[in-house]
Amino acid sequence: MDTKSEGDGQYLKGRIVKPTITNERGNNSKHFRKLNKSEEKSSSDSNDDDYVPYIPLKERRKQQLLKTGRLGALLLEEDRARSTTDPDDEEDEDQYGRKSNVSLLDQHNELKKKAEARKESALEKQLKEEEKILESVAEKKALMGVAELAKGVQYDDPIKTGWKPPHYILALSEDCHERVRRKNRILVEGENPPPPIKTFKEMKFPRPILNGLKRKGINKPTPIQMQGLPSVLLGRDMIGIAFTGSGKTLVFVLPIIMFCLEQEKKLPFIQNEGPYGLIICPSRELAKQTFEIISYYCQCLENDGMPRLRICLCIGGTSVRDQLEVVRRGIHIMVATPGRLMDMLDKKMVNLDICRYLCLDEADRMIDMGFEEDVRTIFSYFKGQRQTLLFSATMPKKIQNFARSALVKPVTVNVGRAGAASLDVIQEVEYVKQEAKIVHLLDTLQKTAPPVLIFAEKKQDVDAIHEYLLLKGVEAVAIHGGKDQEERSRSVEAFRKGQKDVLVGTDVASKGLDFENIQHVINYDMPEDIENYVHRIGRTGRSGKTGIATTFLNKACDESVLLDLKHLLIEAKQKVPQFLATLQSENEKYLDLGDERGCSYCGGLGHRITDCPKLEAMQNKQASNIGRRDYLANNSADW
Incomplete structure (x- = not known):
């Protein structure tokens, strides 16, 4: 065999002799030269100094991961990453999900775009958060009687009545009815709402009722009456929402009189029978006013030779014995406040066995005042299906949704936004310091001629204002919850008849009371x-x-209420004073989201349900009551 030149390896008996070469720095290095196929084969058969091939870094990492057991997890993550990427990008990515031909900056921008695409908008987040809050505070217990809930009783169809709209009105197309509703700004929700009717005569009221309306100066129906009266006369359950002073009372008073008249003609009421219709009001003054309105129209019928309808007024602060005497003679209609009615039902002085008509006037106020459980208990005394009506000027979505649990296929009639102020009222807001209020009050009284209403929050303020006005020679009377019923009735009556110029009161005089020419x-x-x-x-x-x-406003007023007032003034196109205009809500951009304006819990326009002070106060009250009840329960157990 030829010997190669120095420095080259030699072939000896199938072995590779690898010479050692020393470089300039004295380091030893191995020198590999390319082998042909026969040499590779002979080298693989060798037992010592075997040739170790070069393994790429990627393969060595893979083997290392395989040993530690992490390869399966990485492969799973890789599959997930590949499934979220576009098919066109897969060929550009290596097995670890990185793009080999795209710069890191471009990859960062692309990932940022994908994250923004998946990210929810602030609007969607706000709406979702509000839905969760509304759902958490929603009343889980239906507004139904205990017996109905226990037996699972559900009514599928409304009560049938003998009243029908005139044929020529029924023959009109739905487009004609919609034009009437749009013209009068009537919003109707519900299944098969009845057509609006534009005159009382077409509603088939008897002549004595029509004459009684004319004597009161009522010649044509208001928008709430156009749509509400046909709905009630047909026997439909109804939620009625309209501005204050829009004639909501007649919507439930006239039909109940007609229903009771029909029952009396068919079969006269006997002793201890009735009532057939029940109207519940949150305050004694409102109940008394409703009672007087019903009495007026019943007297109109009686004067024309029709059967006499007996009405009973059941309110606190008056003699139960007198009320019981009326009930024992048999009554057609009862007007009551929740407390006195609950007492009489509990003592079995009155029953609701044949009652088929129930109206809750100022329904949201009643629930807010804490009568919710009383109303639910009253529902338990009904023995059959009844027609249920709820009316108010302010009824937030929370109350509407809660009330629907008690109604059968209800018709919701809305004239204007629920909780909106009447456009016929000029609203003026003045900044007056607390100590200057009482003096400034006299100047403010000079704006118009009497009669004038003055409202204050506290009973002691009402008494102080009343005394001050009397000292200044102003003919004034006062009304608040601390006065006895006789004095309250006397004050309201004197003011209504024009014998007194000014009525000073708390919010007991604000709900539903109707005074002429205020x-x-x-x-x-x-x-x-x-x-x-x-x-x-x-x-x-x-x-x-x-x-x-x-x-009158000053720094003592709560900012959240001032924000609500500011947006209420803007909605009614009233002048907004500078000190109110400068107020800004933290969530000003969220005040008008979609169809829902302002707070869905209390109806305030200056905040959302996420910042509702009324909801926060209610939750704090519930928490304190729970703790107090537990404390009292523990103490009673010890006693």
Whole structure:
């Protein structure tokens, strides 16, 4: 065999002799030269100094991961990453999900775009958060009687009545009915709503009722009456929402009179029978006013030779014995406040066995005042299906959704936004320091001629204002919850008849009371609830007339209520004073989201349900009551 030149390896008996070469620095290095196929084969058969081939870094990492057991997890992550990428990008990615031909900056930008695409908008987040809050505070117990809930009783169809709209109105197309609704700004929700009717004569009321309406100066129906009266006369359950002073009372008073008249003609009521219709009001004054309205129209019928209808007024602060005497003779209609009615039902002085008509006037106010459990208990005394009606000027979505559990295929009639102020009221807001209020009150009274209503939050403020006005020679009377019923009735009656110029009161005088020719309402204090403000100023600007409402504000007022007032003024196109205009809500951009404006819990326009002070106060009250009940329960157990 030829010997190669020095420095080259030699072939000896199938072995490779690898010479050692020393470089300039004295380091030893191995020198590999390319082998042919026969040499590779011979080298593989060798037992010592075997040739170790080069293994790429990627393969060595893979083997290392395989040993530690992490390869399976990485492969799973790799499959997931590949499934989320576009098919066109897969060929550009290596097995670890990185793109080999795209710069890191471009990859970062692409990932950022994908994250933004998946990210929810702030609007969607806000709406989802509000839905969760509304769901958490929603009443889980239905507004139904205990027996109905226990037996699973459900009514699928409304009560049938003998009334039908005139044929020529039924023959009109749905487009004609919609034009009438749009013209009068009537919003209707519900299954098969009845057509609106534009005259009382077409509603088939008897002549004595029509004459009684004319004597009161009522010649044509208001928008709520156009749609509401046909709905009630057909026997439909109904939620009625309209501005204060829009004539909601007649929507439930006239049908109940007609139903009771029909029952009396068929089979006269005997002793201890009745009532057939029940109207529940949150305050004694409102119940008394409703009782007087019903009595007026019943007297109109009786004067024309029709059967006499007996009505009973059941309110606190009056003699139970007198009320019981009326009930024992048999009654057709009962007007009551929740407390006195509960007492009489509990003592079996009255029953609701044949009652088929129930109306809750100012329904949301009643629930807010804590009568919710009483109303649910009253429902338990009914023995069969009844027609249920709920009316108010302010009824937030929370109350509407809760009330629907008690209604059968209800018709919701809405004239204007629920909780909106009447457009016939000129709202003026003045900044007055607390100590200057009582003096400034006299100047404010000079704006208009009497009669004037003054509202204050506290009973002691009502008494102080009343005394001050008397000292200044103003003919004034006062009303609040601390006075006995006889004195309250006397004050309201004197003011209604024009014997007194000014009525000073708390919010007991703000709900539903109707005084003729009230030109001016003064809010000595801004109420803690914007709904109370709407009810207060609604005592003027009634039945199409214009009125003025003046409100005193200062730094003592809660900012959340001022924000609600600011947006209420903007909605009603009223002048917003500078100190109110500068107020800004943290979530100003979220105040109008989609179809839902403002707070879905209390109806305030200056905040959302996420910042609702009324909801927070309610939750704090519930928490404190729970703790107190537990404490009392523990103590009673010890006793």
